[in-house]
Amino acid sequence: MGYDFTAIESKWQKYWDEHRTFHAENDYTKPKFYALVEFPYPSGQGLHIGHPRPYTAMDIVARKRRLQGYNVLFPMGWDAFGLPTENFAIKNKIHPAIVTKNNVERFKSQLKSLGLSFDWEREINTTDPDYFKWTQWIFLRLFKAGLAYKKEMNVNWCTSCKVVLANEEVVNGVCERCGGEVVHKVKSQWMLKITDYAQKLLDDLDSVDYFEKIKTAQRNWIGRSTGAEVDFTTTAGDILTVYTTRPDTLFGATYMVISPEHPIIEKWADKLSNMDAVREYQAAAARKSDFDRTEMNKEKTGVKLEGVRAINPVNGREIPIFISDYVLMTYGTGAIMAVPAHDTRDWEFAKVFNLPIIEVVKGGEDVQKAAFTDCATGVMVNSEFLDGLSVEEAKVKIKEWLTANGKGREKVNYKLRDWVFSRQRYWGEPIPVVYCEKCGWVALPESELPLKLPDVESYMPTDTGESPLSTLESFINTTCPNCGGPAKRETDTMPQWAGSSWYFLRYCDPKNDKELASKEALDYWMPVDWYNGGMEHTTLHLLYSRFWHKFLYDEGLVPCKEPYMKRTSHGMILGKDPERPGEFTKMSKSKGNVVNPDDVVKEFGADTLRLYEMFVGDFEKAAPWQENGIKGCKRFLDRVWALQEKVVPGDEYSDKLRASMHKTIKKVSEDIETLKFNTAIATMMGLLNEIDAAGSLSRGDFRTLLILLNPFAPHITEELYQIMGYEGVLNEQKWVEYDEALCVEDSVEIAVQVNGKVKARFNAPMNCDKEELEKLALDLPEIKALTDGKTIVKKIAVPNKLVNIVVK
RNA sequence: GCGAGUAUGGCGGAACUGGCAGACGCACCAGAUUUAGGUUCUGGCGGAGAGAUCCAUGCAGGUUCAAUUCCUGUUACUCGCACCA
Numbered sequence: 001m002g003y004d005f006t007a008i009e010s011k012w013q014k015y016w017d018e019h020r021t022f023h024a025e026n027d028y029t030k031p032k033f034y035a036l037v038e039f040p041y042p043s044g045q046g047l048h049i050g051h052p053r054p055y056t057a058m059d060i061v062a063r064k065r066r067l068q069g070y071n072v073l074f075p076m077g078w079d080a081f082g083l084p085t086e087n088f089a090i091k092n093k094i095h096p097a098i099v100t101k102n103n104v105e106r107f108k109s110q111l112k113s114l115g116l117s118f119d120w121e122r123e124i125n126t127t128d129p130d131y132f133k134w135t136q137w138i139f140l141r142l143f144k145a146g147l148a149y150k151k152e153m154n155v156n157w158c159t160s161c162k163v164v165l166a167n168e169e170v171v172n173g174v175c176e177r178c179g180g181e182v183v184h185k186v187k188s189q190w191m192l193k194i195t196d197y198a199q200k201l202l203d204d205l206d207s208v209d210y211f212e213k214i215k216t217a218q219r220n221w222i223g224r225s226t227g228a229e230v231d232f233t234t235t236a237g238d239i240l241t242v243y244t245t246r247p248d249t250l251f252g253a254t255y256m257v258i259s260p261e262h263p264i265i266e267k268w269a270d271k272l273s274n275m276d277a278v279r280e281y282q283a284a285a286a287r288k289s290d291f292d293r294t295e296m297n298k299e300k301t302g303v304k305l306e307g308v309r310a311i312n313p314v315n316g317r318e319i320p321i322f323i324s325d326y327v328l329m330t331y332g333t334g335a336i337m338a339v340p341a342h343d344t345r346d347w348e349f350a351k352v353f354n355l356p357i358i359e360v361v362k363g364g365e366d367v368q369k370a371a372f373t374d375c376a377t378g379v380m381v382n383s384e385f386l387d388g389l390s391v392e393e394a395k396v397k398i399k400e401w402l403t404a405n406g407k408g409r410e411k412v413n414y415k416l417r418d419w420v421f422s423r424q425r426y427w428g429e430p431i432p433v434v435y436c437e438k439c440g441w442v443a444l445p446e447s448e449l450p451l452k453l454p455d456v457e458s459y460m461p462t463d464t465g466e467s468p469l470s471t472l473e474s475f476i477n478t479t480c481p482n483c484g485g486p487a488k489r490e491t492d493t494m495p496q497w498a499g500s501s502w503y504f505l506r507y508c509d510p511k512n513d514k515e516l517a518s519k520e521a522l523d524y525w526m527p528v529d530w531y532n533g534g535m536e537h538t539t540l541h542l543l544y545s546r547f548w549h550k551f552l553y554d555e556g557l558v559p560c561k562e563p564y565m566k567r568t569s570h571g572m573i574l575g576k577d578p579e580r581p582g583e584f585t586k587m588s589k590s591k592g593n594v595v596n597p598d599d600v601v602k603e604f605g606a607d608t609l610r611l612y613e614m615f616v617g618d619f620e621k622a623a624p625w626q627e628n629g630i631k632g633c634k635r636f637l638d639r640v641w642a643l644q645e646k647v648v649p650g651d652e653y654s655d656k657l658r659a660s661m662h663k664t665i666k667k668v669s670e671d672i673e674t675l676k677f678n679t680a681i682a683t684m685m686g687l688l689n690e691i692d693a694a695g696s697l698s699r700g701d702f703r704t705l706l707i708l709l710n711p712f713a714p715h716i717t718e719e720l721y722q723i724m725g726y727e728g729v730l731n732e733q734k735w736v737e738y739d740e741a742l743c744v745e746d747s748v749e750i751a752v753q754v755n756g757k758v759k760a761r762f763n764a765p766m767n768c769d770k771e772e773l774e775k776l777a778l779d780l781p782e783i784k785a786l787t788d789g790k791t792i793v794k795k796i797a798v799p800n801k802l803v804n805i806v807v808k
Numbered sequence: 809g810c811g812a813g814u815a816u817g818g819c820g821g822a823a824c825u826g827g828c829a830g831a832c833g834c835a836c837c838a839g840a841u842u843u844a845g846g847u848u849c850u851g852g853c854g855g856a857g858a859g860a861u862c863c864a865u866g867c868a869g870g871u872u873c874a875a876u877u878c879c880u881g882u883u884a885c886u887c888g889c890a891c892c893a
Contacts, residue, residue, distance in 0.1 A: 002847085172890095212812085213812060213813075213887090213888085216811070216812060216888085217811090217812080217887095217888060217889085220810095220811065220812090220888075220889060221888090221889080223889090223892065225892075225893090227893080242893080243892095243893070244893060245892095245893065246893080257893090300891085324891095325891085326891045326893090327891080327893075328891075328892065328893090330892085331892045331893080332892075332893065335893095336893045337893085338893085339893090343893065344809080344891090345891055345893075346893080348891095413892080413893095414892090415889095415892050535887075535888085538888085539888085539889090582819090615820090615821095615832085615833070616820070616821090617820055617821060618820095618821075621814085621886095622886085622887095623820075623821095624819090624820070626819080626820070626834075628819090628820095628833090628834050628835070629819095629820065629833070629834060631833095631834080632832090632833045632834055633833080635833090635848095636833085638847095638848095678820090678821070678822085678832085678833095679821095679822065679831085679832080681832080681833090682821090682822070682831065682832035682833075683831090683832080684832095685831095685832055685833070686831070686832065689832090749828090750828095751827085751828040752828095753827090753828080753873085753874075755873075755874095756873065756874050758828055761828080793873080794873055795873090796827090796873055796874075798827055798874095801827050801828080802827055802828065802874090804827080804873055804874065805873085806873045806874095
């Protein structure tokens with residue numbers, strides 16, 4: 001048995017193409033639904049078996065919504081700038097644009113072979129000048145709003161990619177992409193002020209429907225904390241301000257620590273008697289890569305500044321100042337007050353340098369043995385006017401005192417830092433600004449957009465850390481749009497995240513050459529109703545795109561504050577671990593455990609692949625790819641195909657199957673909405689088992705099964721629909737409804753427990769009342785035998801479920 | 809270290825607001841069809857026991873007539889963040 005899936009699938013794919021079946025019309029009178037999946041990076045390896053999982057999931061939602069009468073936008077495109085393409089181009093001496101074009105073609109044909117209902121007329125590509133014109137245009141809006149600025153700063157530098165990385169791109173001290181060593185370099189970089197939006201990015205999470213774990217990750221990344229800034233005067237006369245979340249412990253501050261990069265050190269250079277040792281420590285800290293810094297987490301190091309001391313504003317006591325690399329210049333003020341009794345890091349440092357540890361919060365163990373950091377239970381001591389207060393009370397009181405005495409102020413801080421926005425690479429959007437000696441950085445006029453990439457001899461990045469564009473005189477030298485004098489172009493390009501930070505807007509109106517998208521289109525389609533993507537993009541793409549969107553909202557360019565109403569995520573598909581038999585691991589080319597979707601489509605068909613990707617397990621969790629599991633899904637479709645022989649006349653549901661039909665409609669309808677595709681499929685498999693047991697099904701039964709299965713397996717269901725001679729085509733039908741009242745059977749089996757153990761069963765009418773159930777249960781001979789001569793302590797009846805009799 | 813999450817047969821996984829643990833699929837076993845392999849169909853399939861029964865949802869307790877589900881403690885693993893003051 002089996003069916004000719006190859007012929008059927010190509011037939012319907014052709015049909016859908018020719019009939020523009022999935023084209024989203026700009027018919028603004030219909031209810032809309034915008035379903036979005038992350039557009040892929042078209043790598044040279046082609047589609048990975050993991051790609052179809054989220055795509056099929058949202059395809060199911062999109063197809064269901066169409067059957068429910070929505071005007072559905074389900075688009076696809078290419079996030080095509082990026083390093084692998086550039087590296088491939090360098091190695092093979094082919095222009096990256098050509099590499100991209102070839103990869104896109106391959107990806108597109110692979111996606112098409114899966115029967116995904118994308119609107120290909122809205123396809124976009126971030127490397128297309130007609131697209132990145134608007135990426136550049138948004139950058140200029142940011143620039144004009146003061147949110148893009150250039151700054152000399154300490155950046156993460158990947159020694160292997162030879163490129164600057166954003167903080168988000170450094171994972172465990174190494175490059176996220178290549179695993180290469182990351183070191184610090186001082187470079188002049190374009191920065192985007194995402195920190196201006198920190199509070200909004202945090203607050204508006206309350207207004208969207210994201211998985212809670214996604215919200216938590218974003219909140220942690222933004223890292224808001226409330227505390228106080230405290231001004232310490234110094235014996236040098238300058239004021240040194242610290243940030244602390246524990247101002248209540250101010251009386252316990254026994255020393256201060258400032259970051260090795262803190263600018264005040266230079267100011268004090270002639271006052272410090274040990275400046276040589278200080279400089280040596282600074283140099284050592286600068287040499288350390290992020291990896292070294294995380295590795296040497298154990299032993300605290302530092303140097304005491306000899307010659308300048310700080311004065312604790314609360315008691316006038318003089319305390320020493322140290323520099324140490326455990327204090328970061330990029331957070332707070334780059335300086336801390338150290339309270340070793342109540343902070344683990346300060347405690348460790350104090351032990352190394354033998355500094356005094358003064359207890360100011362009572363309630364823990366001996367602070368000489370370990371820091372007591374619990375805020376909830378402690379009581380203030382050794383703190384004069386704070387004594388006897390709880391930590392929370394003391395925080396309030398000390399802040400009042402600081403404010404009243406001009407020694408400090410309440411302060412909110414965020415871990416989020418500004419976004420490093422330049423890359424020294426060829427294959428990215430050129431940053432459309434020029435530098436003029438007279439005018440400084442000047443934006444290109446809109447009429448000069450898009451600023452295209454020039455052709456170059458070599459795409460090789462340079463060891464000096466300059467972009468490949470920097471060697472191209474004809475590109476660099478230009479005139480200032482402001483004064484007409486000579487000017488030089490920026491040669492850095494944008495990071496890959498730029499193009500994906502607004503692509504969902506372009507889908508609304510992808511061919512517009514006047515605006516990034518028309519107001520009407522944005523008003524109608526935005527926000528995205530449901531966006532599914534990987535967990536790995538939670539702190540990168542998701543945060544960046546929310547930031548851009550909020551900026552565009554403030555500029556009056558988009559109609560909503562948040563781009564995505566709902567965000568869900570999927571688990572990875574794992575392959576067999578070649579080193580540990582029976583275990584599963586991430587698929588990778590080097591491990592040789594990669595499964596190619598083309599092979600699966602060829603052997604089993606797209607419908608089977610789609611079904612298996614959805615059946616493999618909990619959508620949110622990682623799932624192992626098991627060849628045998630696919631066979632089960634193929635078998636199921638073969639059996640559905642064979643049903644056509646068992647259909648008997650009748651448009652109504654057959655009596656035997658009526659309740660099951662209604663139950664299945666309910667379950668499948670609900671499960672699609674909650675991403676429980678595996679149980680939706682299991683329910684349909686169960687229905688099929690019932691149909692086979694019944695021996696036949698009516699035309700009405702079959703039609704409903706085909707509609708329910710259509711979003712999962714669109715080709716075979718469409719073909720069967722046609723073979724059976726139903727009216728029209730399946731994708732133009734209505735989603736089926738169920739009747740709650742008809743989901744129930746006439747009678748139900750009741751379990752009878754004695755002392756919580758099942759001892760008997762009987763059939764009772766549906767919704768039989770409690771008294772009746774208890775009576776029926778007690779009349780059963782098995783139960784009589786067990787209860788005879790014993791005292792019945794309690795009887796519990798749960799309608800339609802069970803009866804429990806407690807005896808002694 | 810902090811935060812989030814997970815733990816159920818040989819495997820992937822089901823189980824609503826506490827109510828018959830193991831749906832559905834895979835693998836496996838037996839039988840039928842087939843010249844044979846494959847396919848297909850029928851039945852079985854958590855463990856122990858001849859059996860009535862007993863034991864089973866990481867582990868140890870608790871609440872309850874009843875716990876995979878709730879509570880306390882604990883272990884292992886996964887993911888995220890990581891000297892953020």
